[in-house]
Amino acid sequence: MNNLKTLMLMVLMAAIMMFIGGMLGGKTGLMFMLMISLGMNFFSYWFSDSMVLKAYNAQEVTREEAPQLYGLVERLAGNANLPMPKVCIINSDVPNAFATGRNPDHAAVAVTTGIMNALDYNELSGVIGHELAHVKNRDILTSTIAAMMATVITYAAQFMAFFGGRSDDEESSNPLAAVATIILAPIAAMLIQMAISRSREYEADHDGAEICGNPNFLADGLEKIEYYATHARPMQDASPATAHMFIINPLKGAGKTLANLFSTHPDTSERIALLRQQARDMRVG
Incomplete structure (x- = not known):
């Protein structure tokens, strides 16, 4: 169901892009936005992993440099029938982790020094299992494309606000439709992007729990990561463009979170409740 929901949301996002293209320049604009969409997908496929790792100064480590972490990732990758990904460490006190890579053969799992200090071995195995599930399900590419599509929609709407749009047909565009597009399209794109991200998190929780062998580990x-994310300062250098990649939103900081509708991540208490139920169904302690 989550996979079907993701597909439908991606199609809807592409439809919004093409609609804006049509508002900007009729059939020519529609084709232009379609070409931009294809170009973004190509760019994301090849370069998103290296860009994200560089943005957070993630340092790749070897078995000799981090034997316990490397061995844990290796064991769980075997459980998931995945090639061994790169293992990277981010020098940050904030407990968090993410996976990146265009496909299982070009993947990386990155963890902060904070999460290695805050979690025990079993808990860390749950987190890494979750990240490997993202790799196996190719969620990184899906989420990256969705984020870039949302960005293009937002900038296109802003362009319309400043310069207007005209159809290449004989009649001009409907001005009310143009105004509605300028206002509603970026909001719709943002909501769709966040819905895609939440859907993929639920799926990764479920599959990651199976990879590590016990949903209670995750x-x-x-629970621990949420506590740090809620009571500590936001992760340094974290940006909204990559927040969806982390296991917990790195921008949360102190205080209450926004409503789930406007969040890249599902409510953590709901995720935990689903994992506890999964553990009961699997009959593990």
């Missing part, structure tokens, strides 16, 4: 880890 549930316990999420």
Whole structure:
């Protein structure tokens, strides 16, 4: 169901892009936005992994440099029938982790020094299982494309606000439709992007729990990470463009979170409850 929901949301996002293209320049604009969409997908496929790792100064480590972490990733990658990904460490006190890479053969799992200090071995295995599930399900590419599409929609709407748009047909565009597009399209794109991200998080929780062997491991880890994310300062250098990649939103900071509708991540308490139920169904302690 989550996979079907993701597909439908991606199609809807592409439809919004093409609609804006049509508002800007009729059939020519529609084709232009379609070409931009294809170009973004190509760019994301080849370069998103290296860009994200560089943005957070993630340092790749070897088995000799981090034997316990490397061995844990290796064991869980075997459980998931995945090639061994790169293992990277981010020098940050904030407990968090993410995976990146265009496909399982070009993947990386990055963890902060904070998460290695805050979680025990079992809890960390749950977190890494979650990240490997993202790799296996190719969620990184899906989320990156969705984020870039939302960005293009927002900038296109801003362009319309400043310069207007005209159809290449004989009649001009409907001005009311143009105004509605300028206002509503960026909001719709943002909501769709966030819905895609939340859908992929639920799926990764479920599959990651199976990879590590016990859903309670991930549930316990999420409880600790959520506490740090809520009571500590936001992660340094974190940006809204990549927040969806982390296991917990790195921009949360102190205080209450926004409503789930406007969040890249599902409510953590709901994720934990689902994992506890999964553990009961699997009959593990």
